[in-house]
Amino acid sequence: MQEGTEISPGHPAETWRGDVYAANCPTRLLLDRIADKWTVLLLTTLADGPMRFNALKRRVEGVSQKMLSQTLRQMERDGLAVRTVEATVPVSVTYAVSPLGLTLVQAIQPMIDWAETRMPEVEQAQQVYDRRST
Amino acid sequence: MQEGTEISPGHPAETWRGDVYAANCPTRLLLDRIADKWTVLLLTTLADGPMRFNALKRRVEGVSQKMLSQTLRQMERDGLAVRTVEATVPVSVTYAVSPLGLTLVQAIQPMIDWAETRMPEVEQAQQVYDRRST
DNA sequence: CCAGTTGGTTACCAATGGAAACCAGGTGTG
DNA sequence: CACACCTGGTTTCCATTGGTAACCAACTGG
Numbered sequence: 001m002q003e004g005t006e007i008s009p010g011h012p013a014e015t016w017r018g019d020v021y022a023a024n025c026p027t028r029l030l031l032d033r034i035a036d037k038w039t040v041l042l043l044t045t046l047a048d049g050p051m052r053f054n055a056l057k058r059r060v061e062g063v064s065q066k067m068l069s070q071t072l073r074q075m076e077r078d079g080l081a082v083r084t085v086e087a088t089v090p091v092s093v094t095y096a097v098s099p100l101g102l103t104l105v106q107a108i109q110p111m112i113d114w115a116e117t118r119m120p121e122v123e124q125a126q127q128v129y130d131r132r133s134t
Numbered sequence: 135m136q137e138g139t140e141i142s143p144g145h146p147a148e149t150w151r152g153d154v155y156a157a158n159c160p161t162r163l164l165l166d167r168i169a170d171k172w173t174v175l176l177l178t179t180l181a182d183g184p185m186r187f188n189a190l191k192r193r194v195e196g197v198s199q200k201m202l203s204q205t206l207r208q209m210e211r212d213g214l215a216v217r218t219v220e221a222t223v224p225v226s227v228t229y230a231v232s233p234l235g236l237t238l239v240q241a242i243q244p245m246i247d248w249a250e251t252r253m254p255e256v257e258q259a260q261q262v263y264d265r266r267s268t
Numbered sequence: 269c270c271a272g273t274t275g276g277t278t279a280c281c282a283a284t285g286g287a288a289a290c291c292a293g294g295t296g297t298g
Numbered sequence: 299c300a301c302a303c304c305t306g307g308t309t310t311c312c313a314t315t316g317g318t319a320a321c322c323a324a325c326t327g328g
Contacts, residue, residue: 023195028175030249033256035169037285041162053306061157064286069307079259089294090305100255107248114241115164121234122167125213171316187275198317203276223325224274270328277322284315291308297301 033078038063038071040108043097046081047105050096080104167212172197172205174242177231180215181239184230214238 022028034040041060045051051059057068072095075081080101084094097105156162168174175194179185185193191202206229209215214235218228231239 026249026253027178027246029253029256030245031171031174035171035174037165037169040165040169044161054304057306062286064288065307066287066309067285070285077260077263078256079263080256085306088305091293093306100252100259103252104245104248107244110241110244111164111238112161114238115160118234118237119160119163122163122212122214125234126211129211129213188273191275198319199276200278200318201316204316219275222274225324227275271326272328273326274324275322277320279320280318282315282317284313286313287311289308289310291306293305295302295304297303298299 033074034104036071038067039075039080042068042071042075043080043101043105044108044112046095046097047102050084050094053093053095056095075101167208168238170205172201173209173214176202176205176209177214177235177239178242178246180229180231181236184218184228187227187229190229209235 034043038060042056042063045056045060053068053072056072057063057065060068063071072081072083076083079098082096082098084096086092086094168177172194176190176197179190179194187202187206190206191197191199194202197205206215206217210217210229213232216230216232218230220226220228
């Protein structure tokens with residue numbers, strides 16, 4: 001997830017225009033970064049306001065410390081989140097969404113809304129499918 | 135991804151209302167299903183029109199046959215895609231987005247649009263980050 | 269009869285993710 | 299001083315996941 005995510009050099013920009021099919025279109029690149037269990041969750045959580053490392057850990061049920069620090073570092077690298085270290089005692093590290101990250105949160109909001117209204121239909125479809133196939 | 139994705143029985147529906155934090159809120163459930171490398175890609179590809187198995191494989195660069203069949207089956211179970219077998223020779227299997235799937239495609243469209251316009255900023259952020267930390 | 273089409277499944281192996289231990293740096297308590 | 303405990307991590311180890319490639323079944327056309 002870290003390596004090989006840069007735009008492959010030598011590919012003219014026009015190659016991918018509109019293709020979700022080509023491996024280097026922007027949608028693929030975006031999915032390479034946010035299509036994991038935690039990034040979207042952390043992004044929306046941070047959208048409610050800046051939060052410290054352990055607060056995030058407590059609030060987002062099920063994140064391991066490892067994935068939390070790993071995902072946050074990646075979000076920082078991608079310019080979606082901002083990490084601030086305050087030299088208090090003990091040291092406190094605060095994470096916040098960047099302006100760019102906020103635009104992504106807004107772009108993802110319709111998907112969240114879809115989940116809230118449509119997930120029951122998905123569950124129902126699963127039940128129908130499972131009953132048919134057993 | 136197949137097991138443990140059903141709504142945990144015994145959890146009152148009010149538990150998750152609004153919490154992205156709780157493990158059983160609809161957003162988490164949605165992410166459990168679409169936050170992988172292929173589902174979103176296949177969904178948007180199928181949104182252009184129904185397509186046969188091997189056509190999908192050829193068009194979506196990089197999908198293995200295994201993940202293609204696995205992801206399509208899951209999308210069918212979730213009610214997002216419809217699988218149609220025509221008893222021609224050789225047999226032809228066509229996949230299409232369901233009406234429910236189409237509403238999801240529309241819900242993720244803003245995210246796709248974000249990718250098209252904002253990914254350059256992400257790449258720039260990465261370069262700045264990498265230069266700082268080396 | 270053999271190659272090639274269709275749409276898969278299976279076996280094997282490398283990479284990813286999660287649980288828990290460990291670490292550094294500092295405070296406060298007995 | 300020794301010890302427990304807070305902060306925010308990193309490391310280790312193991313289970314699950316995903317990719318590669320081989321195999322399979324059913325049928326056709328040469």
